[in-house]
Amino acid sequence: MDKNYDVIIVGGGPAGLYAAYKIEKSFKVIIFEKDDVIGEPILCAEGISTNTLKLFFKDGDHPFIRNIYSKLKVKYKDLEANIDIPGRGLIIDRSKFEKYIANKVKEENNFEIKTGSFVVDAKVENDHVKVILENGEEYFGKILIIADGVESYLPNKVGINSVCNLVDMYSCYQQIIHDPNVKDEEIIFDFTPSVAPGGYLWVFPRGNNEANFGLGITSSLDCEKPYKLLNEYREKNYPNAKILREFPGCVSVNQLSRMYTDRVMVLGDSARAADPITGGGIDNALRTANFAAIVANSVLKGKDFSARRISQYQELVEKDNSYSIKKQYQLREMLLKMSEEEKDQFFTSAINLFDGKRIQSSDFELHSFKSSFKAIGMVINFMGSLLKDKYLLKIIMRLMWK
Ligand SMILES: Cc1cc2nc3c(=O)[nH]c(=O)nc-3n(C[C@H](O)[C@H](O)[C@H](O)COP(=O)(O)OP(=O)(O)OC[C@H]3O[C@@H](n4cnc5c(N)ncnc54)[C@H](O)[C@@H]3O)c2cc1C
Structure with a gap:
């Protein structure tokens, strides 16, 4: 041979x-x-x-799509931003x-x-x-x-x-759950530090009230194991969830x-x-x-x-x-170095900036004169809101000058 x-x-x-x-x-x-x-x-x-x-x-009919969602919820402690994102995201098989x-x-x-x-x-x-x-x-x-x-x-x-250094790794744990409280149209990210230290928790809806429910934490941090943190969150937020499958995983950046x-x-x-x-x-x-x-x-x-x-x-x-x-990567480094107080300020600003907004996939496709104008309008609008928030502006300036 x-x-x-x-x-x-x-x-x-x-x-x-x-x-x-x-x-x-x-x-x-x-x-x-x-x-x-x-x-x-x-x-x-x-x-x-x-x-x-x-x-x-x-081309083709994309037979691997499980679900198309239209809403994004970003949580941080008691705060949440609800953002409309029609046509932006998919869950695949x-x-x-x-x-x-x-x-x-x-x-x-x-x-x-x-x-x-x-x-x-x-x-x-x-x-x-x-x-x-x-x-x-x-x-x-x-x-x-x-x-x-x-x-x-x-x-x-x-x-x-x-x-790969430990600080550049996320240790993850995921469960596939079925729960009537899972909303098929909504994807959730929770950045609360006690929920997922140095990372975030996700709820990605697969359709029919099923979700890929997991979290990733920065591996170098001395904290509870991901599966323990995930189980605590599930027991509190999805107490009746049925676990269909579960597994650990790892991501390195x-x-x-x-x-x-x-x-x-x-x-x-x-x-x-x-x-x-x-x-x-x-x-x-x-x-x-x-x-x-x-x-x-x-x-x-x-x-x-x-x-x-x-x-x-x-x-x-x-x-x-x-x-x-x-x-x-620089933003991740900054977030990891921030005190809890600074994180509170950062996420409060970001959540205020995005809550109630609508972001469409086509807003970013500059294929026509009309859509170019729409995109420029969105950027001006965004910059206007940003200029009002001195803290976020400072973070962005620091990132640009790094
Ligand atoms: C819990 C978790 C959730 C995630 N969620 C998302 C998400 O929602 N969206 C997203 O974009 N990314 C997500 N990721 C990351 C995503 O899975 C990876 O980035 C993606 O799979 C990378 O593709 P790849 O082909 O580079 O590697 P892989 O998908 O890992 O493929 C590598 C392949 O190589 C094979 N292989 C390895 N070593 C050998 C060897 N020595 N000989 C022969 N074969 C070998 C493996 O079996 C595997 O099939 C997630 C990761 C984890 C851990």
């Missing part, structure tokens, strides 16, 4: 699968996934924005979502997906990369795409430092300063590309995958596989997200 490929991808999550989907069909590609079934087990709250869907899955991309990879691109295949080692050698499976089998490729998720250790094997080396690109959660504040990582998994595929398609047509050539991948990623991800 020929074990030589143009591209070897490790990890059959959103990042690995989407990269495969975007690689040209003429190349020979193989994906290794350690689990037996693509998309399972689901360890995610399954929230994505409509913009992500539009950007990456323009992660298992169907990954199977949907995997089917495209197999049927449209004719690429091989090997499940139940745990990659234990990777090496960059003179004119190829080599991966070794748990059963000792070796495979060779011209390019290696590492998309092995949050527990990633393969980047270190090829000389990319991906060690602080995007790698170097996401490539000779012949290798690191994607999605392996590159710590999740949003530093929300911990949402599906969008950035797809974004990094898209750029990795662009670079792979172009590099494979030539003979230069050097780190210098592959660095185009990081340039594309940084052009796309580095400003926002850096600012989000």
